[in-house]
Amino acid sequence: KNEVEQSPQNLTAQEGEFITINCSYSVGISALHWLQQHPGGGIVSLFMLSSGKKKHGRLIATINIQEKHSSLHITASHPRDSAVYICAVGYNFGNEKLTFGTGTRLTIIP
């Protein structure tokens, strides 16, 4: 069982829609990362969160430490946002490795 759960696994939406992708984890973390993997395979780091909320352009990431949950929102979605979005956490214990969710495949239809 993956320690990092993402939902939904797949999401298809119309251009312009507001998108929410969720990530939940089971124990205390010191950092949570959101990554974007393009259809060609390249991976880009979008956000690193340890608390609160961050915004970059049309992307917003939030984290609730008490509820062990993070969300990635995309406003005014566009076909170029079509990608796999991956949540990764760094736990409070052990070594510095990241544990990854299985990803959410987002498709935005024009």
Place this chain on the structure above:
Amino acid sequence: DSGVTQTPKHLITATGQRVTLRCSPRSGDLSVYWYQQSLDQGLQFLIQYYNGEERAKGNILERFSAQQFPDLHSELNLSSLELGDSALYFCASSVGSTRGDTQYFGPGTRLTVL
């Protein structure tokens, strides 16, 4: 372009063989991470080096080894290859060595074992 380079882009080889994947981190980054992404497993952390020293180890098989050289480039060696080793192998780099550091990913090496 993340500034992280990986070579080769594609590699096709046979079972039982040995291959070496190479990664050059962004200028100024001291940490290098190796990840494996297979279709059924998603991204898995293999190993991390920081300034030449092994820093963290993940799900890396004994048949796999890595090192980081004085110029900070890193190599991942995969030996006695099996069909199940077919995957995308990513290298990432960061300035520091902690969970909170932003990691910059290379374009990946696609390994196919026949």
